[in-house]
Amino acid sequence: MISFELTPQQKQVRDLVHWFAESEMRPISLQADAEHRVPDEWLVKVNRMGISLSTPGSQAHTHESKNGGSKTETLEQREQKKQSNRLSVIAAEEVGWGDPAIALTLPGPGLGGPPILASGTAEQKQRFLSIFTPDEPRWGAYGLTEPGAGSDVAGIRTTARKVDGGYLLNGQKIFITNGQRASWVVVFATIHPEMGRAGHRAFVVEKGTPGFSSPRIAQKMGMRASETAELFFEDCFVPDENLLGGEEAYQARQNGLSGFRVAMATFDTTRPVVAAMAVGIARAAYEYTLDFVRREYPKNGKSYTMACAQLANMRQEIDAARLLTWEAAWMGDLSMPNAKEAAVCKAVAGKMALEICAGCLNLMGPIGLDGHLVEKLYRDVKVYDIFEGTSQIQHLIVARRLYEQVGLRI
The missing domain is CATH 2.40.110.10 (Butyryl-CoA Dehydrogenase, subunit A, domain 2)
Incomplete structure (x- = not known):
């Protein structure tokens, strides 16, 4: 049974990353977007802080056997022992909330890390991953x-x-x-x-x-x-x-x-991370617009009531996408096959975030296009419906897995 109650460690990670997103990422968000770059001095600073784009959870395929670990371990023991994928999506939602473009610019091995950890030799892991130190930002x-x-x-x-x-x-x-x-x-x-x-x-x-x-x-x-x-x-x-x-x-x-499988295994690990970032983007747009509606809309009028109803629906969609993402990450932590679940959460979260950012702009009206965070998020979020496999490809992956269950192939 999946538990949706965060552990003390998971809450600590969430709170720490949210603090970083709020205090370090948000203040330079619009400036970095306008200049098409993240300041070098900022990258040096966060690298020395130990903040990196290391794709947490990238070891999901390295230390456990294909049957999901020791047969003598209970599910609860395995859940407690391995939670790197869950920590990954918890952190990814917060940096997505802070600024998705800056998040991808954080130093570290990025998407290149998982295939090296999953399939590299011991010498390759040491040679290529040991270069990421606090001394100098590297990617x-x-x-x-x-x-x-x-x-x-x-x-x-x-x-x-x-x-x-x-x-x-x-x-x-x-x-x-x-x-x-x-x-x-x-x-x-x-x-x-x-x-x-x-x-x-x-x-x-x-x-x-x-x-x-x-x-x-x-x-x-x-x-x-x-x-x-x-x-x-x-x-x-x-x-x-x-x-x-x-x-x-x-x-x-x-x-x-195996070359193809290396690529696919990487996606099974990283698609939930991408989905979590999309959830964070949607949450950022929703929270920003919620404050705007409370501040700018006339209270007790029809427009206010309709806006509140739309925001309530947005919150439901955000929560639903998050739970799908957590399920895929939980399965990855237990070394359970999660290609279908990774595809589902990626497809749902990408579409959801795009629709919510568009809905938030509609609620803000022309004002939302004038240097507000939501306008930037609307431009940023489109790619989350595209990279790591488009929604159409995710639907194909899901269909294949479902047909395989009944002995058919497409």
Whole structure:
């Protein structure tokens, strides 16, 4: 049985992250959006504080067996022992509430962390993750999306050709968060496009590698403070030791799809985090608009009553999306298969947040477009219905899981 009562530790994490979001993120939110960047001195400051984008819960697939841990452990013991995914979504909601673009700019391995932790060798984990220290802000990145392959992960066309001592990568990646500033990027490529998923491989490409370049930062409607880069690989030599998991992991027949599985396992961990950030964005817009209605609407009039009814519906939708997100994170903590639940919470939360931000702007009217937080959130939130897989892809994932339960395939 899932408990929805936060433990003392979880409450402490929530309160600490909310304090950080309110005192450190909100004051620079509109400035960072207008300038399309987060001040360097601010990043140095928060890095020294130990605040990083480390994707809590990224170890969900590393230390427990596929059957969900020791058979002698009770469910309660396993819940108490492992809660990194739940702590992740609790923290993600608060930084989403603070500022979603700044949240993605926080130093740390980011989305590149989970695949390294899940599939990297001990040497790779040490080499690539030990660089994240309070001394200097550093970033990792995750390179999957291409001009012709976004939600359709199986369609990637970046190639990896085996040569003596490593691989030559050729191709292009787009919409890569922190891709230009990152110390390394986990890049997915195929050894042969005709092999489909079985040909996928994951590499860690380090900044400064010859043939690896990032010439352009995208100019976006929302999430302006977050760096979204385009990456190019032109005969980029990546040594064998940077093949994630090592060559032996791909030679084993049972791991024939492991490159693809690395990408999918990452999404099962990170989609609830994205959903939680969407919940935080919606909550921020709702709270801001609630204060506006209380302050500006004439009391006891029809408009006030209708506005209160709309806000009540918003609160219900926010709470429902949060519970779906918590369920997916709880299942991840127990090493239970959660692809369907991760897809459900991502689809529901992204759509919910977009609709609530639009509804809040409607309640505020033209005033809401004049430098208010809700207008910025409305621009920011759109991508939460897109990245980590569009809502349409989430629906397809859910449908596949449901059909599998009755012996059918789509």
